[in-house]
Amino acid sequence: MPPTITDNQTHDFKAHYDCAHRSSLQDDETDDAYVKRITRYSDGTVKLRNSNIELMDQDILYHLALGSESHDLQEMFGDVKFVCMGGTPKRMENFAHFIMNEIGYKLPAGTQLQDISAYSYRYSMYKVGPVLCVSHGMGTPSVSILMHEMIKLMYHAKCKDPVFIRIGTCGGIGVDGGTVIITEDALDGQLRNSHEFTILGKTIHRPAKLDKKLARELKSLASPDDPYDTIIGKTLCTNDFYEGQGRLDGAFCDFSENEKMAYLEKLRENGVVNIEMESTIFAALTHHAGIKAAVVCVALLNRLNGDQVNAPKEVMNEWQARPQILVSRYIRKVLTHNGQLKALFGHQGSIKSPRRFKLVQQESQAHE
Ligand SMILES: O=P(O)(O)O[C@H]1O[C@H](CO)[C@@H](O)[C@H]1O
Numbered sequence: 326m327p328p329t330i331t332d333n334q335t336h337d338f339k340a341h342y343d344c345a346h347r348s349s350l351q352d353d354e355t356d357d358a359y360v361k362r363i364t365r366y367s368d369g370t371v372k373l374r375n376s377n378i379e380l381m382d383q384d385i386l387y388h389l390a391l392g393s394e395s396h397d398l399q400e401m402f403g404d405v406k407f408v409c410m411g412g413t414p415k416r417m418e419n420f421a422h423f424i425m426n427e428i429g430y431k432l433p434a435g436t437q438l439q440d441i442s443a444y445s446y447r448y449s450m451y452k453v454g455p456v457l458c459v460s461h462g463m464g465t466p467s468v469s470i471l472m473h474e475m476i477k478l479m480y481h482a483k484c485k486d487p488v489f490i491r492i493g494t495c496g497g498i499g500v501d502g503g504t505v506i507i508t509e510d511a512l513d514g515q516l517r518n519s520h521e522f523t524i525l526g527k528t529i530h531r532p533a534k535l536d537k538k539l540a541r542e543l544k545s546l547a548s549p550d551d552p553y554d555t556i557i558g559k560t561l562c563t564n565d566f567y568e569g570q571g572r573l574d575g576a577f578c579d580f581s582e583n584e585k586m587a588y589l590e591k592l593r594e595n596g597v598v599n600i601e602m603e604s605t606i607f608a609a610l611t612h613h614a615g616i617k618a619a620v621v622c623v624a625l626l627n628r629l630n631g632d633q634v635n636a637p638k639e640v641m642n643e644w645q646a647r648p649q650i651l652v653s654r655y656i657r658k659v660l661t662h663n664g665q666l667k668a669l670f671g672h673q674g675s676i677k678s679p680r681r682f683k684l685v686q687q688e689s690q691a692h693e
């Protein structure tokens with residue numbers, strides 16, 4: 326059973342979590358080995374931490390418009406290695422076109438990229454060989470629902486060791502608009518490195534841990550030739566864009582500009598470099614599922630200078646391509662290392678290709 330923590334214990338959740346968790350370990354078992362044992366079969370395919378699912382005749386992934394009986398999920402998704410997520414359907418469609426070009430993937434003759442989840446009218450999903458590109462909407466509830474269904478999809482499809490990456494936007498703290506930020510630790514509104522869940526009326530916390538090695542690997546793929554900075558730092562995850570992020574320009578505001586600035590300075594002193602709205606739930610659920618994950622966002626503004634997102638549309642489109650370029654370098658690197666890029670797609674190429682993004686994006690917009 327996961328640890329249960331009551332309200333007055335939340336300050337001590339880490340000790341409590343560690344204690345409950347340690348009691349499940351077998352002799353001499355490390356934490357990593359324990360998580361691997363309960364979340365992976367011996368061949369690396371995803372194992373669910375919920376035995377109810379195995380007992381069901383069928384599992385309907387309602388918000389994806391897919392089902393374990395209505396679709397051959399293993400045939401459709403069994404080769405997926407990377408699940409890339411971001412807020413908007415358009416961003417993920419653009420990314421699908423971009424990554425298709427980057428890995429040289431060819432769709433079967435006469436076919437086009439299609440939104441697999443179109444009939445859910447909730448999320449959009451595109452598949453480009455081993456890469457799934459999925460929109461997750463805004464905020465915790467939307468991401469949480471998607472994550473449950475994506476993790477179950479990985480299980481039904483028998484995917485081996487998938488990597489999940491959120492490709493997002495954020496407000497920077499002391500960093501210029503256009504800076505790419507890789508999350509080191511995701512913090513909640515009270516600066517705790519966990520996500521708070523209310524389950525059966527009880528408050529529990531799950532650690533919001535991302536894969537540090539993956540974060541460093543992504544950082545190493547930033548090129549000195551990139552005309553922007555790529556940094557690693559802590560990310561604050563809030564439940565709101567306006568008051569929740571200390572903005573003065575919401576429909577309501579009961580704090581002063583001085584109070585706002587003192588709060589943002591406090592965040593900065595705590596190593597927070599950006600604010601967005603999905604990182605803790607994304608980190609907590611991937612960690613709980615034993616899935617390697619990262620969050621890469623681009624800052625749309627420096628919150629120390631203001632609240633309004635007012636960069637021109639073309640500038641913002643170019644900024645939003647930056648995390649996608651970094652993630653595509655990573656995907657190419659992994660596929661190249663596994664010999665898959667050449668074997669699957671007969672294509673090697675270079676892993677640094679920011680200029681190509683614009684072309685692919687323009688082509689995809691021309692198809693709208
Ligand atoms: O750009 P995406 O990934 O949608 O994410 C960010 O943008 C939204 C707010 O504008 C929030 O969901 C925040 O996390």
Ligand SMILES: O=c1cc[nH]c(=O)[nH]1
Binds near residue numbers: 494497566570602625
């Ligand atoms: O300031 C910002 C910009 C994008 N997304 C956020 O959540 N906050």
